[in-house]
Amino acid sequence: MSEQRYGEWVAVRRDGFVAELVLDRPKAMNAVSSEMARSIAAACAALAADRDVRAVVLTSTHERAFCVGADLKERNSLSDAEMLRHRPVSRAAYTGVLELPMPAIAAVHGYALGGGFELALSCDVIVADPTAVLGLPEVSVGVIPGGGGTQLLPRRVGAARAAELIFSARRVAAGEAHELGLVDLLAAEGGARTEALELARRIAGNSPVGVRAAKKALRLGQGLDLRAGLEVEDAAWRTVAFSGDRAEGVAAFNEKRPPNWPGE
Numbered sequence: 001m002s003e004q005r006y007g008e009w010v011a012v013r014r015d016g017f018v019a020e021l022v023l024d025r026p027k028a029m030n031a032v033s034s035e036m037a038r039s040i041a042a043a044c045a046a047l048a049a050d051r052d053v054r055a056v057v058l059t060s061t062h063e064r065a066f067c068v069g070a071d072l073k074e075r076n077s078l079s080d081a082e083m084l085r086h087r088p089v090s091r092a093a094y095t096g097v098l099e100l101p102m103p104a105i106a107a108v109h110g111y112a113l114g115g116g117f118e119l120a121l122s123c124d125v126i127v128a129d130p131t132a133v134l135g136l137p138e139v140s141v142g143v144i145p146g147g148g149g150t151q152l153l154p155r156r157v158g159a160a161r162a163a164e165l166i167f168s169a170r171r172v173a174a175g176e177a178h179e180l181g182l183v184d185l186l187a188a189e190g191g192a193r194t195e196a197l198e199l200a201r202r203i204a205g206n207s208p209v210g211v212r213a214a215k216k217a218l219r220l221g222q223g224l225d226l227r228a229g230l231e232v233e234d235a236a237w238r239t240v241a242f243s244g245d246r247a248e249g250v251a252a253f254n255e256k257r258p259p260n261w262p263g264e
Helices: 033-049 074-075 080-096 117-123 147-155 157-166 174-181 194-205 210-221 224-238 244-255
Strands: 002-006 009-016 018-023 055-060 065-067 106-109 111-113 126-128 133-135
Touching: 002 033, 009 033, 018 194, 033 080, 055 065, 055 194, 065 106, 065 117, 080 117, 106 117, 106 194, 111 117, 117 133, 117 147, 126 174, 126 194, 133 174, 147 157, 194 224, 210 224, 210 244
Parallel strands: 018 055, 055 106, 065 111, 106 126, 111 133
Antiparallel strands: 002 009, 009 018
């Protein structure tokens, strides 16, 4: 396993075709400062450009928190002009995770609040353990979810449920979060990272060309009517139908052997 640091508080660990994007600011429970946002964006840009990465798992080193959201101590010191300059930096961190071309899985242990929950929502799958506490409390401090929460949460749980959660700013424990669809898989206590990595390895065993195309079709088709969505799917099919991965997959199936994906 190799590790590369992006600034002081973000690391990327590589194990084969799986990359772990690690939030590592334990003294602040991974509160996202300007510097940390830049590091997340830089790490995501490097991952997006790496054709050998087939799945990404977003994790935390903190024993009680995935991420508690924006660094409000830093925000309290910013002028209005500085807040405006900070906004693109903050957005780049969330869109960096959201726009990863390969599947991304969040492993949530402890608090995932505000921007922390939005980082998880930016992933394709959220795995949580029973210690997880999730919520978008931004209106309780005079702002709104600004890392994608108002758009990503209703896509998961519907407009009315998202409105209730965002307007009330309430925190949701793991069991209810699983029932409501805020998280997808509920692991044993302390097992979110392990289960997320296991899922990532299963994904990484499939065609990287096929998986990336499937993710693109899923994302682009959201919100479209069925006819338009099927056109998105057809366009994605055409990108893989004549690929080396498709040829290898069919050959391996007929020869009863594991595929050796060329990834192109």
